[in-house]
Amino acid sequence: MESENWKPNFTIRFNSTQTPSKELGSSRIIMAAIEILDLEKSYLVGFWRKRPKLALRPLRLTVEEGEVFGFLGPNGAGKTTTLKLLMGLVFPTAGTARILGKELDDPAVKSQIGFLPEQPYFYDHLTARELLNYYGQLSGVPAKGRAARVEQMLERVGLSGSASVQLRKFSKGMLQRVGLAQAILHDPKLVFLDEPMSGLDPMGRREVRDLIQQLRSEGKTVFFSTHILSDAEALCDRVAVIHQGELRGVGAVADLTSGTQGKIEIIFYAAKVPAGLTALGAVARISGDMVNAVLPEEQQDAALELLRRERLKLISLAPVRNSLEEYYIQRLQPTDVEKEDEEDEARNEENRKGVGV
Amino acid sequence: MNSRVGYIAFNTFREAVRDRVLYNLIAFALLLSGAAILVGEISIDIERLVVVNLGLTAVSLFGVIIAIFIGIGLVSKEIEKRTLYTVLSRPVRRWEFVVGKFFGLTGTLVVNTVCMALGVFLALLYVSHKFEKMDQWVLVALYFIVLQFFIVCALALFFSSFSTPLMSAVFTFALFVIGSLAEDLRGFARITHGLGGWLATGIAYLVPNFSALNVISQVAHGDPVAGRLILYNTAYALLYSAMAISGAVLIFQRRNLK
The missing domain is CATH 3.40.50.300 (P-loop containing nucleotide triphosphate hydrolases)
Incomplete structure (x- = not known):
């Protein structure tokens, strides 16, 4: 029978708690x-x-x-x-x-x-x-x-x-x-x-x-x-x-993790961190014969110019991307409500101690 | 039987066997063979009486101890060890788990009792050199002992569904002792009046009547057991066990498995 053989090639979710999802335009709507x-x-x-x-x-x-x-x-x-x-x-x-x-x-x-x-x-x-x-x-x-x-x-x-x-x-x-x-x-x-x-x-x-x-x-x-x-x-x-x-x-x-933080990371060969780099706001560390420095994005040209002047060989330059770890740590910070609760708790504790004395 | 109940029951039985629960049979065999040889040496005409009394009492005590000490851990051990999590996250209803556990333990006890019964009859054959017609009543006494195990298992499960293993053991053993004196308690209730009488009557009929299920002395003397008592005891034990299991299920259904 035709009705038995017919199978829909898409499913539609009826979910009152959500707005239709982004797949609405495609042939299959995910449940x-x-x-x-x-x-x-x-x-x-x-x-x-x-x-x-x-x-x-x-x-x-x-x-x-x-x-x-x-x-x-x-x-x-x-x-x-x-x-x-x-x-x-x-x-x-x-x-x-x-x-x-x-x-x-x-x-x-x-x-x-x-x-x-x-x-x-x-x-x-x-x-x-x-x-x-x-x-x-x-x-x-x-x-x-x-x-x-x-x-x-x-x-x-x-x-x-x-x-x-x-x-x-x-x-x-x-x-x-x-x-x-x-x-x-x-x-x-x-x-x-x-x-x-x-x-x-x-x-x-x-x-x-x-x-x-x-x-x-x-x-x-x-x-x-x-x-x-x-x-x-x-x-x-x-x-x-x-x-x-x-x-x-x-x-x-x-x-x-796709967003950038407005910073770049440059890696180059050097025995020590060039003095001018710190002045550009870079945070640098030496690892073997390489230097790894993170500095604001707007200082990119100045930093490259510095490396050229100092005749230092550039290995890589890349924007610093957001990581899941940063998102996670950011989410774990106390919310304003929690901060207020903690302050209230601390005040109550002090009051209790005061009454006790 | 629901197939999932059967699978759970079989796993419980297999666990008991692999945890060497049936090793108690060795102790029982040693006790009974030693007693049979000793009785054969020193008793005159009361060998059968002593062997049946000792044998059936040992069957009852060994079984009750197993029923209590395994019964109290049937649910609590699974919660404590968290083995329950991977069972209840499957299409297994909580009542199926409790009932499966109950049948697994009672199944273990039935197998244990059958092995012990063989030992009792071998000891009887050793002291009497033949089986007599009255020995059939020993089978009835063994059947009543199995009914006792049903009630004890159900009570252990019931208490363990809301209490700690230690308290469950104490409650179950206390009820076994009080229930073994149920007929005396009922007699006391009959002669007591007023509030005390009401209280004694209530307790006497609430505790399981294990004394009605104990015909060891009777069959040891070769006295027959009335058919009506067999029917009554069967119905009583099944009903009492069913009520205790239902109580355990009702509590377990609502329990958070932290």
Whole structure:
């Protein structure tokens, strides 16, 4: 029948919380993989007089399908809390979220997502093969083909040789690899990784980076939390910065790192920093037989003229670009409201001390 | 049974086996064979009575200890070790996890009890040189012991869904002891009047009636067990376990896994 064979070559997102995205003009409109709608979490702390402690302030965030999204923040910022909320491991105090267009409590969601917790622990009485088979069963991977899929995953994370070893004999790095394998075993559309590079050696980190890039090329959405900015800069399409349970900023990595700072960096051969260069406002350091100097953009011609005069050989000249690290650090600075809160807190503390005296 | 419940139950069983829980069978075998040889030497005509009493009491005690000490860790250990995170992030409902864990542990205890039962019957054969018709009631007593395990496992799971492992062990063991005296408690309630009477009656009917499930002494003497009691005890144990498991599920459904 014609109606059965007909398949639309585009999908349209109906999302009341967002304006139509930039892809509207193209043949395919990308759907939101994750929509976090004012998700909030507070815990009761204290023994006798319990009082709420805010772990996550109302968070509103959208991750598009097919994106590699980095969730950045220092330890204790609220990254893991957000992931636990999305996984249904803790319940929100307020707000909601949708994953692949479905509510969090919809069981159909779980078969389409993969999750690697931070510092994962697994049933150490099982071998890697048994563990993946067990998770395959729970994820609804059909019995026919499950064993082959398990072997494929073990191969993919480089554990084929240790497949029959009980996990209690695995190193931290090997457990992380098992964790990655179980997260993608059932071919999920969306993968959540909580600090996936944690505990890995440089080689292991590189393999995880490769894996995330493979997932992106397969069209998967990857949402990963990290505080290793170089990984985020290398892998992510977009990043969000969270600090003290509050979203501090969201942006495309390409946009955040494409701007210049109005400075240039010149590298040239010299045994010492020419005196005239410092006068141009340069910050210079000597590295072997080379000098690396950063100075204002408008001093570029003067600096080149100086090098010519001094007969120094120029190696490179490039504008200083913004880095993710600068954006991150800038986002972590206290906001005006926080500064006021801190001042109020300090005043209250002083008043309390005054009363005490 | 729901397939995910089955997978979780099998994994729980496999964990118990690989953690050498069934090694208790060695201690049981040593105890029973030693007792059978000793009884064979020193007793006159009461060998069967001693072997059945000792054997079934050991089956019950070994099983209850396993039920309590594994039962209290079934959920809390998974939360503490965070193994639960990668299970509940799959299409597994929380009730399926709790029920799967329950069946995994009770399955372990059933296998354990079957092995112990074989030991009891071997010891009986050693002291009596043959099986008698009244030995069938030993099977009924073993069945009642398994029903006790169902209740103990369910209670351990229930307490561990909101309490620390130590407190869960204390609560479950206390209920096992009080429940073993449930008939005496009911007798006391009948002769007590006023507020104390109401209180005693409430407690007597709230605690699990383990004394009704204990027919060890009866079958050791070769006395039969009424069919009605078998039916009543089966319904009671299943209902009580179901209620405790439902309580555990209700609490666990709302629990934040920090």
